[in-house]
Amino acid sequence: MAELDEETRAYFAKCQEKIGFVPNVLAAYAFDLPKLKAFSAMYNDLMLAPSGLSKLEREMIAVAVSAVNRCFYCLTAHGAAVRQLSGDPVLGELMVMNYRAARLDARQRAMLDFAVKLTETPHAIEDADRAGLRSVGFTDRDIWDIAAVTGFFNMSNRVATATDMRPNREYHAQAR
Numbered sequence: 001m002a003e004l005d006e007e008t009r010a011y012f013a014k015c016q017e018k019i020g021f022v023p024n025v026l027a028a029y030a031f032d033l034p035k036l037k038a039f040s041a042m043y044n045d046l047m048l049a050p051s052g053l054s055k056l057e058r059e060m061i062a063v064a065v066s067a068v069n070r071c072f073y074c075l076t077a078h079g080a081a082v083r084q085l086s087g088d089p090v091l092g093e094l095m096v097m098n099y100r101a102a103r104l105d106a107r108q109r110a111m112l113d114f115a116v117k118l119t120e121t122p123h124a125i126e127d128a129d130r131a132g133l134r135s136v137g138f139t140d141r142d143i144w145d146i147a148a149v150t151g152f153f154n155m156s157n158r159v160a161t162a163t164d165m166r167p168n169r170e171y172h173a174q175a176r
Contacts, residue, residue: 004030004033005033007037008030008033008036008037011026011040012026019170020170021168021170023077023168024073024165024166024167024168025039025073025077025156025160025165026039026040028163028165042152043152046058046145046148046149046152047059047062047149051142051145052138052139052141052142052145053111053142053145053146053149055085056082056085056086057108057111058145058149059078059081059082059085060082060095060099060108060111060112061111061112061115061146061149061150061153062074062078062081062149062153063075063078063079063082063092063095063096063099064095064099064112064115064116065115065116065119065149065150065153065154065157066078066153066157067095067096067097067098067099068116068119068120069119069153069154069157069158069161070161071153071156071157071160071161072160072161072166072167073160073161073165073166073167074153074156074157074160075096076167076171076172077167077168077171079092079093079095079096079171080092080171080172080174080175082095083174083175083176084174084175087175089175089176092175099112099116106136107136107137107138110132110133110135110136110138111133111136111138111146113132114129114132114133114143114146114150115146115149115150117129118147118150118151119150119154130143133146
């Protein structure tokens with residue numbers, strides 16, 4: 001790990017204060033501070049900034065994409081986030097195993113079907129897929145956000161899997 005600059009130490013301290021630990025994904029990126037900052041900025045923008053998608057919906061996308069890619073790190077960490085944000089441990093488990101078995105509303109189902117299709121067969125996305133999202137209330141900006149979160153987690157899943165990144169133990173017991 002590279003020596004951390006003041007900004008990164010403060011960011012890690014904020015994580016420690018807010019959630020009780022520094023996520024291993026951040027520690028893993030700490031060998032290259034510019035990459036850590038780029039990853040963190042993109043994650044924070046996609047997952048925490050204002051959006052027509054709720055934080056729960058964004059976490060649901062993260063889990064559905066990670067399930068397709070079988071990413072242990074992201075399934076564990078973002079499965080915990082779904083449990084926490086929804087207040088429903090069963091939903092969190094269903095999302096990890098098979099979102100299609102969860103009792104989702106039409107909006108959530110359409111969003112996740114789109115994210116999974118974009119993950120599995122991006123070349124097959126067409127106007128009808130976007131029209132389906134609009135028909136359940138998503139705006140063009142929301143569709144952009146769905147696509148951006150989907151793309152980010154496809155990238156993150158691949159990096160986590162390629163580097164054998166392991167989730168913090170704390171995630172396993174959260175919100176159960």
